[in-house]
Amino acid sequence: MTGDHLAGGRGQGRRDDRGRGTSDPRRDSQGRQRGAARSRGDSGQTALAPSERRKSTDPARQAAYDVLREVDGSDAYANLVLPPLLRERGLRGRDAAFATELAYGTLRLRGRYDAVLSRCVDRPLDRLDPAVLDVLRLGTHQLLGMRVPQHAAVSETVGLARSRVGAGAAQLVNAVLRAVGRTTLDEWLERIAAEAPDPLTGLAATGSHPLWITRALRESLAGNGRPADEIADLLDADNAAPRVTLVARPGLADVDDDTAWGDADLVPGRWAPTALVLSGSDPSGVPAVRSGLAGVQDEGSQLVTLALAAAEVLPAGASPSDRVPAGDDLAGASPSGSERWLDLCAGPGGKAALLAALAAQRGATLVANEVQPHRVRLVEKALRAVPEGVVERVRTGDGRDVGEQEPGAYDRVLVDAPCTGLGALRRRPESRWRRTPADLAVLTGLQRELLLSALDAVRPGGVVGYVTCSPHLAETHMVVADVLRRRSDVERLDTPAVVRSVLRPGAVIPLADRHDVQLWPHVHGTDAMHLTLLRRRL
Numbered sequence: 001m002t003g004d005h006l007a008g009g010r011g012q013g014r015r016d017d018r019g020r021g022t023s024d025p026r027r028d029s030q031g032r033q034r035g036a037a038r039s040r041g042d043s044g045q046t047a048l049a050p051s052e053r054r055k056s057t058d059p060a061r062q063a064a065y066d067v068l069r070e071v072d073g074s075d076a077y078a079n080l081v082l083p084p085l086l087r088e089r090g091l092r093g094r095d096a097a098f099a100t101e102l103a104y105g106t107l108r109l110r111g112r113y114d115a116v117l118s119r120c121v122d123r124p125l126d127r128l129d130p131a132v133l134d135v136l137r138l139g140t141h142q143l144l145g146m147r148v149p150q151h152a153a154v155s156e157t158v159g160l161a162r163s164r165v166g167a168g169a170a171q172l173v174n175a176v177l178r179a180v181g182r183t184t185l186d187e188w189l190e191r192i193a194a195e196a197p198d199p200l201t202g203l204a205a206t207g208s209h210p211l212w213i214t215r216a217l218r219e220s221l222a223g224n225g226r227p228a229d230e231i232a233d234l235l236d237a238d239n240a241a242p243r244v245t246l247v248a249r250p251g252l253a254d255v256d257d258d259t260a261w262g263d264a265d266l267v268p269g270r271w272a273p274t275a276l277v278l279s280g281s282d283p284s285g286v287p288a289v290r291s292g293l294a295g296v297q298d299e300g301s302q303l304v305t306l307a308l309a310a311a312e313v314l315p316a317g318a319s320p321s322d323r324v325p326a327g328d329d330l331a332g333a334s335p336s337g338s339e340r341w342l343d344l345c346a347g348p349g350g351k352a353a354l355l356a357a358l359a360a361q362r363g364a365t366l367v368a369n370e371v372q373p374h375r376v377r378l379v380e381k382a383l384r385a386v387p388e389g390v391v392e393r394v395r396t397g398d399g400r401d402v403g404e405q406e407p408g409a410y411d412r413v414l415v416d417a418p419c420t421g422l423g424a425l426r427r428r429p430e431s432r433w434r435r436t437p438a439d440l441a442v443l444t445g446l447q448r449e450l451l452l453s454a455l456d457a458v459r460p461g462g463v464v465g466y467v468t469c470s471p472h473l474a475e476t477h478m479v480v481a482d483v484l485r486r487r488s489d490v491e492r493l494d495t496p497a498v499v500r501s502v503l504r505p506g507a508v509i510p511l512a513d514r515h516d517v518q519l520w521p522h523v524h525g526t527d528a529m530h531l532t533l534l535r536r537r538l
């Protein structure tokens with residue numbers, strides 16, 4: 001690897017050859033359709049009658065609208081609905097980018113836009129037809145979040161309302177969007193904050209997070225040794241589209257091998273030696289991703305996996321004084337070289353694939369367990385490029401039973417527990433509006449049981465990594481504290497020291513002075529992953 005860019009001159013210019021991020025003759029940089037395409041009002045394939053033309057709108061806006069309706073009406077996930085819809089409708093280049101930003105941005109900033117709209121509509125928003133409300137949100141995002149010129153944002157969105165909902169809806173949308181556009185975003189935010197009953201409620205509305213999540217995130221910042229007033233930066237980071245990070249699975253994909261990366265434009269990640277940041281949003285054309293030698297994986301997810309593999313296990317049957325000193329090259333290596341590793345909650349398999357690649361290098365083997373059969377298939381797919389003999393088994397089962405079924409059978413166990421996902425809100429634009437505080441009670445019970453099972457499945461001297469993609473204190477500190485209260489045979493490791501030991505050379509990571517590690521989007525540029533490393537006492 002040379003300098004900031006990978007060897008091989010994978011430059012932006014070559015991306016242009018494939019039409020990603022390149023100019024689309026039918027849409028300018030502010031989202032306006034140009035010339036013939038705009039007057040046709042569609043993808044250019046049909047000539048519409050004049051009466052129809054007034055109803056039509058451009059295909060990118062139609063696509064964004066359909067995603068919002070699916071998400072709202074069928075509880076679908078935007079990241080699963082949008083890509084096939086773009087393919088099916090032949091949207092590429094700027095049209096695809098416009099539709100993506102319009103759909104994801106509207107979903108992320110829905111709370112902020114509802115606060116604006118509630119001041120422009122003459123009735124409570126929940127009394128509006130949900131389809132009309134989605135059209136209004138789309139129009140508001142164009143006006144306040146995308147800098148689409150006002151006349152284009154209003155007229156195209158009114159056309160969308162007319163074609164998809166009806167003439168009456170179009171009139172309402174026209175009036176409301178004109179009212180929205182008379183005030184700038186900054187003025188709206190000031191007004192919403194000033195009219196809020198208290199500062200946190202104002203911040204939740206302007207930062208577009210439910211109040212209970214805003215409160216929980218602020219508590220988690222304070223509980224993890226960070227200033228609580230960083231909450232505004234955290235909400236902003238959740239509202240920004242994350243860059244796509246790839247993992248070069250060690251021993252499988254070489255970062256300097258041009259054939260693995262094709263013409264992808266990649267720069268090294270900040271922390272993990274395995275991480276590569278892709279410029280652009282479509283990793284599907286990268287040869288190493290297609291073959292499974294690499295994958296798409298958040299850098300925080302890579303770091304916690306690398307840390308579990310590097311943590312010091314004690315030789316079975318040794319006395320505590322036989323510890324391998326921290327920092328010793330042998331740390332993490334089994335004397336026999338034949339460790340057994342377990343990923344207890346493996347689906348869809350991102351961490352399992354990285355663990356398997358590391359296991360292959362260390363002469364260890366991996367069992368991957370997952371309770372949901374369709375996710376088991378995803379794990380198998382993620383592991384397809386791992387050398388034969390490394391993956392002992394991909395198992396379908398409840399992780400809570402493994403401790404009893406296979407006591408003391410493993411040297412390292414990963415518990416990447418099912419959680420609220422409050423650490424990955426930037427990646428799943430709709431999830432913040434779906435989660436409720438009631439989810440916590442169910443999940444935290446399951447998390448405790450899975451961690452206890454993992455501690456039974458690991459042998460004395462072995463290590464368990466407890467991971468959540470949520471910084472919520474009830475899912476992190478409280479689960480671990482509760483389990484430690486019940487288990488006198490478990491000790492906490494110095495997790496920050498282990499994480500520091502796996503960083504790329506020269507990287508200096510800010511971590512709190514605690515036993516565990518909490519990563520943050522606004523500090524580390526990763527998902528808000530939590531990691532606690534625990535070891536069974538000998």
Ligand SMILES: C[S@@+](CC[C@H](N)C(=O)[O-])C[C@H]1O[C@@H](n2cnc3c(N)ncnc32)[C@H](O)[C@@H]1O
Nearest residue numbers: 345346347348349350351371398399416417418
């Ligand atoms: C946070 S995800 C794991 C992500 C995965 N480690 C990765 O990196 O791709 C949690 C997984 O736990 C699974 N799960 C939920 N309950 C489980 C249980 N009782 N036993 C095992 N797995 C469970 C879920 O289906 C989900 O696939």
